[in-house]
Amino acid sequence: MELWHFILLIFEFFLLLAWFYILWIIISDLFSDRAVSGWAKALWIVFVIFFPFLGSLVYLIARGGGMAERRAAQVQAAQSQFNDYIRQQAGTGSASELLDAKKLLDDGTITQAEFDRIKARVVG
Template sequence: MWNSFWSFLWSTVVIFAFIAYLMILFNILVDLFWRDHKTSGWIKAVWVIFLVVLPYVTALVYLIARGKGMAERAREQALQAKRETDDYIRQAAGRSPAQEIADAKALLDAGTITHSEFDGLKAKALGQQLAMDRMVR
C-alpha cells in the first residue's frame, strides 16, 4: 500500500484531515443541537444537509459565520457546569462555616464551652471554608 515515502506522507495528511473534519463536525453538531436553542429546526436541518453535501466548505463557512457565538455558547455551558459543580460540592460538604460559628457562639453563651474552645471551633470552621474554596477553584 505504501510503496514510497510520499504515498505514506500523503496517506498521513488525508487521515489527519479526515480526523480533523470529524472533530469539527462533532463540535458543529453539538453546537447546533445542544447549545444553540435560538436557531430554528429548519435552519439546523439546512446546516446538516450542507455538512453532508459539501462537508469542508460548509464547516469552514459555519466556523466563520457562527464561530464567535459558538465560543460564547461553549463558555456559557462550561460556566454553568462549574456553577452546578460548586453548588453540589457546597451541598455535599454540609453545614456552612457561618452555621458552625453560630452554633459555637450559642454554646459559648450558654457556658457549655470556654472562650478558647470557641476560638478553636471558629478557626476550624474558617479553615474548612478555606479548604473548600481551594477545592472549588
C-alpha cells in the same frame, strides 16, 4: 510502499480526523443552540454534509462568534453546578460532629480553642 506515500497517507488520515472533529463541533453547537429552529438545523446539516468544505467554512464564518459565546455559557453553567455541588457536599457540620468534638474536649484530646473552631464551623 514508499516512505513519501506512507507520509502522505498519515497526513490524509490526520485531515480526515480533523474533518470529523470539526463536523462533531459544528453539529454539537448546532443542536445545543435553542435559538435555531428545527428546519434551520436540518438545512445546516444538509449543507455541511453535501458540501463539506464550503458548508463548514460558511458555518464557522456565519456562526463562529456565537459558538464561542455558547461554549463559554456552557462552561460557566457547568462550573456553577460543580461549585453548588461542592458547597452542598461540604455543607455545615452536624450536631453529631459537635457532640463528638465536645467529647474530645472533655477527654482532653483537643483544646478549648480547637473546640471553638469546630463549633464555629458547625454552627455557621
